[in-house]
Amino acid sequence: DQQVKQNSPSLSVQEGRISILNCDYTNSMFDYFLWYKKYPAEGPTFLISISSIKDKNEDGRFTVFLNKSAKHLSLHIVPSQPGDSAVYFCAARGLTRGGADGLTFGKGTHLIIQP
């Protein structure tokens, strides 16, 4: 059973417009959410995160919104740039031993920015 779902395998957006990537989760014990960006043949790169006690976090062109009652979060990228073309993973922090942070990832959304 998938606890973190990204239902759009791919998304195409025109350069300069807003990109909105969505993520749903089922486990109400998740208390922290993260977005990662991944280019081919590289490791995922941390982008932005949000605590479950907040509903919005902003960092430059990137904003993450959290709707806890709907168990839904979204990543907004404004304006979209060609370098934003990548696979984006949503991840959620669950409880593990010793204070470590086991992350549960969605399957990813491939964002393509069209010129």
Added chain:
Amino acid sequence: DAGITQSPRHKVTETGTPVTLRCHQTENHRYMYWYRQDPGHGLRLIHYSYGVKDTDKGEVSDGYSVSRSKTEDFLLTLESATSSQTSVYFCAISERGLFAAYEQYFGPGTRLTVT
């Protein structure tokens, strides 16, 4: 740059042979993780470590073992490789700051093919 290296970066091995992947970090972080990435599955946690000689299982630990005898090294071993273990393996690290940040930082990955 989080100072994480993985070795080897690519490996082809035969079914039934043992394989060890190495993750090395230079930042003295306490927490280390091994994930695998497969098409249609995102990233999945294999094992993690919350200190020297302190390790625990993740979501997909069957067929894998780990060891951490030094802070800087976290080894992942496939005792007898199977074709289902063909994957890209990522190591990650995290650390607690004053504000309990939960971000994990990933290495470049190891592409393992089991024939």
